[in-house]
Amino acid sequence: MKKIIYTLTALLTISIASSCKKFIDINDNPNAPTSVEASTLLPPMLAGMARGNWYDSRYIGQYAQIWGSASANNVWDQEGYVPGSDSGGEMWRTVYFSLGQNVTLMWEDAKAKSKYDYIGVVWALRAWGWQNGGDEYNNMIVKEAFDPTKLTFNYDSPEYVYAEVVKDCQLALNYLNLAIKTDGNTSADLAKGDYMYYGDRTKWVKFVYAILAQNMLHQSNKTTFDADLVKKYADSSFVSNADNASVQCTGSQSGDANFWGPTRANIPSFRQSDYIVRLLDGRILAGSPTQDKTLDPRLPLLLTASKDGTYRGVVAPLGDPNTADANTAIPAMAGATTANSGTPSAKYIFNDNSRGVLMTYPEVQFFVAEALFKKGDKDGAHTAYLNGIKGALDFASNPPIGSSLTGTQNYISESAKTAYLTGPAVRQDAASLQLSDILQQKYISLFVWGAPEAWSDMRRYEYDQNIFQGYVKPTTIYPDNGGKQVYLLRPRYNSEYIWNIPALKLIGALDPDYHTKKPWFVLP
Known part of the structure; x- marks a missing residue:
């Protein structure tokens, strides 16, 4: 009798477990899969990188006097900003949303299938995001960025962000070079999702070295600056415009x-x-x-x-x-x-x-x-x-x-x-x-x-007119600036100023003149 009871209990347990498994399966969200093919994730991330650069350039271009508004006293021409707006927050969105967890998903798929080139690209995208985000916003969230247990996030120092760029670049080079050593310079599999270099691993290597050169150059005011390293990285980077990093635009609509x-x-x-x-x-x-x-x-x-x-x-x-x-x-x-x-x-x-x-x-x-x-x-x-x-x-x-x-x-x-x-x-x-x-x-x-x-x-160079010889400081500066020029973009409003106020307070981002504070790479 005990044997029969144990057998029935075991069968019942298996049945319940099986039913639960089926129940869980049918309630998975097909629009947010936990496993995605790397080649399907890469194209929208590349598009997101271009978008981040484009959207923020509209305002940054006014700060840098590349262009201006047709109307007088535009707030961006005055080196100000629009409170309560995501204007100037697109690179933030790129780093944490367009790339964000998509990079993690791509890494998981690539790692499980030993796709070393995709793993290398993963780290290249992360490095590019931290470099561009750090340049625009100074303080970024790195250590806690993709922790699903958190609802608020602490900012890391710009020194940490810049160091993360170098670390991620090295990881990218390790995996890309491993892929090249394993089965050649180009990959038909990588080409499936690669609308930047179409599977050419050697060009991805050059892109990573370009990021490293930029990272070191931007430390020109720091004791860590090394001109020889800029040259060394650049020599391993682009050798002509055929190596340029750019994303395909079809232009069909x-x-x-x-x-x-x-x-x-x-x-x-x-x-x-x-x-x-x-x-x-x-x-x-x-x-x-x-x-x-x-x-x-x-x-x-x-x-x-x-x-x-x-x-x-x-x-x-x-x-x-x-x-x-x-x-x-x-x-x-x-x-x-x-x-x-x-x-x-x-x-x-x-x-x-x-x-x-x-x-x-x-x-x-x-x-x-x-x-x-x-x-x-x-x-x-x-x-x-x-x-x-x-x-x-x-x-x-x-x-x-x-x-x-x-x-x-x-x-x-x-x-x-x-x-x-x-x-x-x-x-x-x-x-x-x-x-x-x-x-x-x-x-x-x-x-x-x-x-x-x-x-x-x-x-x-702190807007030095001896270097930028035709540059003229705006005749009217945004009132909140207190007469100072703009040096930062504020973190994205709809993520940070809605949900992450305590962390913003710690870095002074609630101050009216926060956008005039000089970033780490400007200071000696």
Whole structure:
């Protein structure tokens, strides 16, 4: 009898367990799976990286005077912010939502299946997020960021954030190099979800080294700065524009179109700045008293002339001064879009299917030029400076389109490039090279897509007009600033100022002038 009872009990237990298992299975949320194929997670994360850069650039571009509002006294032109708004919080959203737990899910799938290249990409994405988030917000949540048991989160110091970038980059390199050693430079499996490098593991390695170079350069005011390390990382990074980090935009409709293209129409409400006009027309770099429209061949690609043929820009926060001929809007449109046709309908990166650019070869060369200049190696700095300008001219001439990492337009002739490179806007020898030459040529090369890096440079040098020679401090500063200039974006309102008030208080983010506090990388 005992044996029968034990057997029935065991069967009943198995039956209950089986029923519970079925009950649990049918109540799993299919919209939030706990196991997802890595290749399906990567495309939306790459799109999120581009989105984070694009959305915040609208406001950062005003801080850095790349463009301004058509209307006078715009709050961002005054170096202020909009309280109770997520404006300026998109990179925060990218780090913790677009990447966030998706990175963890991708890592879990890749680890279980020994997909070393996907694991390497995981750590590359994390490193990129911490670097860009740290640059914009200074204090970030790292240690507790993805702890599901917490509802509020403590901020880590910027030193910790910057160190996390290096740590994650090293992990990325370890796994990417292991993948290359195991079965080659390219991977058809990685290519399934990789709309940045299409499965080319060697290009991902270069991207990681570019992040490391940027991380070290941004410590230029710290005792930890090492110019030789910037050069070492850069030498293992991009060797041409074919290595640039950029995300494919199909341009078939608004959802997959380039942010700066005509379908999205995000930028026509802005006006090109007087500063960028003067950098390109020779009045700053060539010392010309008047505009020379033939000097920089990028001028008609990046900017728009008024109807009378003169290039004009806005001075923050005065709005568009050209009331009689108010045609200083950007981008320089060449006609209606030809979405998804593969044919450019506009100039530079203003097409619907222009790629979303994250980092470039000329940008990295300017990293090297600045680092070596600070070290005292003016010959090395001059070589990198020229490489950066050449790369920037090539990029403007051949911006990447669709699935191509290099473009096909050829907007600038080789003779025009040579004329510029041998002309008065470019320093012809190392002895005459100044830091302002490097930083301002870099500023031009970052036009539109690289506003966050341009703003980081301005902040690292505390808006020094000896370096940014055409920059003019806004005539009216946002009242809460107390006369000080802007140095930080505030954490995203709808996550931090709604749910994480105690932690915000500890870092001073409830102060009206918090956005004027100098970040760690600016301070000595």
